[in-house]
Amino acid sequence: MAFTNAVASGRASSLSGVAVALEDVSVVFGSGADSYCAVETIDLNVRDGEFVAIVGPTGCGKSTLLNVVAGLLAPARGRALVRGRQVAGVDADAGYLFQQDALMPWKTALDNVSVALEVAGVARAEARERARAWLARVGLARFTARYPHQLSGGQRKRVALAQVLIRNPAILLMDEPFGPLDAQTRGLMGDLLLKLWSDDRKAVLFVTHDLEEAIALSDRVVVMAAGPGSRIVAEHAIDLPRPRETSEIRLEPRFHALQRAIWSDLRAEVMKAYGDQFGE
Amino acid sequence: MSRARLFTLQIGVAFVFIAAWHVCAQYPVFGEVKNFRFFFSAPDDVGLRIWKFFATGMIWRHLWITLTETILAFVIGAVGGVVIGFWFARQPRVAAVFDPYVKMANALPRVVLAPIFMLWFGLGIWSKVALGVTLVFFIVFFNVYQGVKEVSPTVLANARMLGMNERQLLRHVYWPSALSWMFSSLHTSVGFALVGAVVGEYLGSAAGLGYVIHEAEGTFDVTGVFAGMVVLAFFVLAIDYLVTLAENRLLAWRPPAAGQG
Incomplete structure (x- = not known):
């Protein structure tokens, strides 16, 4: 197997805090003859404060991995650890930003954010006050009373981001969160995410099919193979300086070099997935 | 235009x-x-009769009776439908056991129940309310059942990730979703509550709009029948208008449905 591990091992000291650890994780859907192995023997660590992006062809089980870390899905083999604790059931330490609309459509933007605190036992008045502050931080101070259907796709993502971050989760899991947005909004959301993230540097596991987005945002890009039975085929450290401006960083020569290097790994997998879908 | x-x-x-x-x-x-x-009959006769209905004040009592029956039928049927719908949706095993009986009961044309209700509840308002309840219950029941079953999996997964326990999921996710489905059928269920009331009155009673129409018909008084029908039609329109107002308030969070103003 061509193994192109390009991790800058200087920072990869095993002594530094590990926020997320996947150990020999396999996930199987269904049972018997119809069973389908989504991911196989995955080993992956995310250190405290590290932003890791996972890229791979469609249907390679990227989201499956996130669901295992979130505790929404139990692996067939292996285990997931969040800050040293094995994940069993929904993980309260994790914040999850979904690709699809996940806001409660019957609640206003403010209620959607404040409910995240209220269910944790924070008094209603205080929860609303803090929700208001968070909505202001994501640039929606004027839209607190709107219902999700009255907001644009980008605004809904901002509410979802506030909803997830207000709980101050230990780790952030993001499943192609900006996928449904147009390119410009996606860039703005990326910048907003980096700005919020740089305040307290949580560990992030960010799944995307967009390689440029992965490079622009992350510290490390993990390339997954085409499914079924997808594995990690390569890892690349992203040594671009921070703070970054996603629209600016794309113009750097180093960015292009990284893009070329990662794409050479990713391309083979994408072609494989493409071939599986459309015959030889 | x-x-x-x-x-x-x-x-x-x-x-x-x-x-x-x-x-x-x-x-x-x-x-x-x-x-x-x-x-x-003739339009001027019908108009005159309607005017008499209101001038003598005799119609108010009947309108009031029909309105009371409609409201009672709606409230009782809706509460029953919400409770049972919720229970069945959250307990698939219970739902599976009762499934054939629910289907059977719903397949039965409700008018055939009217005589038995008369026997059980007498000729007063309760036999009409019972008939309306059997109509409203199933509409609300099926909608609430659907509403609980069809909560978006993403919204549900997100709510779980936000740390909601079962009770909180019920309150913040299942309940609003079920209610929204119930309210979306509000026009139909209120309409059926009224149908139950009027048909019940028509089949045997001493008051209500159905009774007014039935009585006129019994004496071949076509003018009276038409006058009763016109009053009934405007009564339905008025109730429908009130339902629309309630709906606009309760479902403000909903995107305007495609094809509807």
């Missing part, structure tokens, strides 16, 4: 219809006027 123009045309349709009716009742277009009037 502008609003004013649309309204003019709508009035025009009524005008043409009433004018044609009037002409037939005044001139021998279809045989003798006397015969026509016996079967179809």
Whole structure:
């Protein structure tokens, strides 16, 4: 197997805090003859404060991995650890930003954010006050009373981001969160995410099919193979300086070099997935 | 089409219809006027009768009775439908056991139950309420059941990730979703509550709009039948308007449905 591990091992000291650890994780859907192995023997660590992006062809089980870390899905083999604790059931330490609309459509933007605190036992008045502050931080101070259907796709993502971050989760899991947005909004959301993230540097596991987005945002890009039975085929450290401006960083020569290097790994997998879908 | 123009045309349709009716009742277009009037009455007679209904005040009592029956049937049927719908949706095993019986009960034309309700609840309002309840219950039940079952999996997964326990999921996710489905069927269920009330009255009672119509029919008083029907139609429109107002308030979070204003 061509193994192109390009991790800058200087920072990869095993002594530094590990926020997320996947150990020999396999996930199987269904049972018997119809069973389908989504991911196989995955080993992956995310250190405290590290932003890791996972890229791979469609249907390679990227989201499956996130669901295992979130505790929404139990692996067939292996285990997931969040800050040293094995994940069993929904993980309260994790914040999850979904690709699809996940806001409660019957609640206003403010209620959607404040409910995240209220269910944790924070008094209603205080929860609303803090929700208001968070909505202001994501640039929606004027839209607190709107219902999700009255907001644009980008605004809904901002509410979802506030909803997830207000709980101050230990780790952030993001499943192609900006996928449904147009390119410009996606860039703005990326910048907003980096700005919020740089305040307290949580560990992030960010799944995307967009390689440029992965490079622009992350510290490390993990390339997954085409499914079924997808594995990690390569890892690349992203040594671009921070703070970054996603629209600016794309113009750097180093960015292009990284893009070329990662794409050479990713391309083979994408072609494989493409071939599986459309015959030889 | 502008609003004013649309309204003019709508009035025009009524005008043409009433004018044609009037002409037939005044001139021998279809045989003798006397015969026509016996079967179809005349618009001025009907109008006069309606005016009398209200001038003498006799209609208020009947309207009030019908309204009471409608509201009771709706409230009891809706509460029952919400509770049972919720229970079945959250307990698939219970739902599976009761499934054939629910289908059977729903397949039964409700009018055949009217005599048995008369027997059980007497000729007062409760036999009408019971008939309305059997109609409303199933509409609300099926909608709530669907509403709980069809909560978006993403919204549900997100709510779980936000740390909600079962009770909180019920309150913040399942309940609003079920209610929204119930409210979306509000027009139908309120309409059926009224149908239950009027049909019940028609089949045997001493008060209510159905009774007024039935009584007029019993004496071949076509004018009375038509007058009762017109009052009933406006009564339904008024209730429907109130339902629309309630709906607009309760479902403000909903995107306007495609194809509906």
